[in-house]
Amino acid sequence: MTRVVIVGGGPGGYEAALVAAQLGAEVCVVDRDGLGGSAVLTDCVPSKTLVATAEVIAGVRDSGELGVRIGRSSPDLGDVSVEIAKVNARVKALARVHSEDIGRSLEREGVQVLRGAGRLAGADRVVATLDSGETRELPADVVLLATGAHPRTLPDAEPDGERILTWEQVYDLDELPERLIVVGSGVTGAEFAGAYNALGSDVVLVSSRDLVLPTEDADAATVIEEVFTRRGMTVLSRSRAQTIKRRGEGVVVTLTDGRVVEGSHCLLAVGSIPNTTGLGLETAGVHTDDRGFIEVDKVSRTTARGVYAAGDCTGVLMLASVAAMQGRIAMAHALGDAVQPLDLEEVAATVFTAPEIATVGWSQKDVDSGRVQAVGIKLPLARNARAKMQGIHDGFVKLMCRPGTGIIVGGVVVAPHASELIQPVALAVSGRLTVDQMAHAFTVYPSLSGSIAEAARRLHLRGQTGAT
Secondary structure (H helix, E strand, C coil), rough: CCCCEEEEHHHHHHHHHHHHHHHHCCCEEEEEECCCCCHHCHHHHHHHHHHHHHHCCCCCHHHHHHHCCCCCCCCCCCCCCCCCHHHHHHHHHHHHHHHHHHHHHHHCCCCCCEEEEEECCCCCEEEEECCCCCCEECCEEEEEEEECCEECCCCCCCCCCEEEEEEECHCCCCCCCEEEECCCHHHHHHHHHHHHHHHCCCEEECCCCCCCCCCCCCHHHHHHHHHHHCCCCEECCCCCEEEEEEEEEEEEEEECCEEEEEEEEEECCCCCEECCCCCCHHCCCCEECCCCCCCCCCCCCCCCEEEEEHHHHHHHCCCCHHHHHHHHHHHHHHCCCCCCCCHHHCCCEECCCCEEEEEECCCCHHHHHHCCCCCEEEEEHHHHHHHHHCCCCCEEEEECCCCCCCCEEEEEEEEECCHHHCCCHHHHHHHEEHHHHHCCCCCCCCCCCCHHHHHHHHHHHHHHHCCC
8 A cells, every 4th residue: 555644734735635545545644733724724714704704894885876775874884894803703713613624524534644743854754743742754655745835024024913914813803903004915915905994994005016916917906906996995006115113002114215104003915935944855855946945847746756745835826726736636646546737727716805806727918928829808897787786897807719719718707706707717728618619608697607608709700810
């Protein structure tokens, strides 16, 4: 029986463990922080639970347009509020329950879970230092490293867990921040900024670029920034934080251009650092890049024979879904099952702002730069019948296809629950479907997904001729 040792119990680790067990391996997971890792305990699950509460609040506040009035509330429902302590208690409870569910799934498959820290003692063994103080040496035919990453901080901005916070620390707040300064306008910063703005905080977003969400579709980022400012958020573009200091019951953020921003709290969202220190990588011959991320190929192999890696510690694409896929691919490859190498052009991703941004395949930037030949169309969501019924004004559907063949190569959806709407586009990209095939599939009327089919119909001739 093949012995598989997995270091780290996040999505990359526990998904790999389930696959390896199903393929008949003897599997041991060494987990330090709790099954599910940061994705379940301090990142994806908690943040999206917080966002879900914010969505409800925003929906209630915006429902006056639909003729909704609650009790004797004013027409704009401006008195709707949240108890952040209860919200955070629910967030942490849900994360804990999901972590326990993962543990039961592993137990059912016969996976051994050891609580502690693991490190390589060569390519064929792991040394586990358990929480009990015991040390165990675990021989392995296959090792998977799935140790994740942790929040990056700034030299002059040390988090204290009370006023200066990382995204792992916000769930201990008992009171809603009166004025929250979010430093960093990438995915994490934008999601938290939007959520706290909806929950009732006065939010200042410090963005180093011209637009928020600089790595996303530019049209989508423009929509989100317009929504942010319309909802009262202050967005400081082309700004960088130099120092963040606590002052009494508040914080002072000094920008590199000398401006000073004061608030009650500051949230740092300036990237992640891989958890690769102390793993014994050099001992096993596992290479890392200049940022400390483990180098892997498309089937998750490292530079050491028999050692694989998955998830945020690889820096490939820091999404829970990608981590899980990397872990599954690694075990399939190591244990001789059918393998489809990781294709980043098929990854569907979502930014959980309001509205959400969901993307898959080649981007508009790729098309504009000539990296890929494609024609596309963008349809405003406001024209959609279902959107009108629900009072949705912001968002769009964008679809891109190859000229000549009409094969769909990418798409963007900006809409409420875009994370669900992107799935048919992801299937089209993965299955190399044409715009005609998508257009001929029935969609419900009225539905937001109808705009995806309409975009495909509008690309019928462009996909054949390449005309713009």
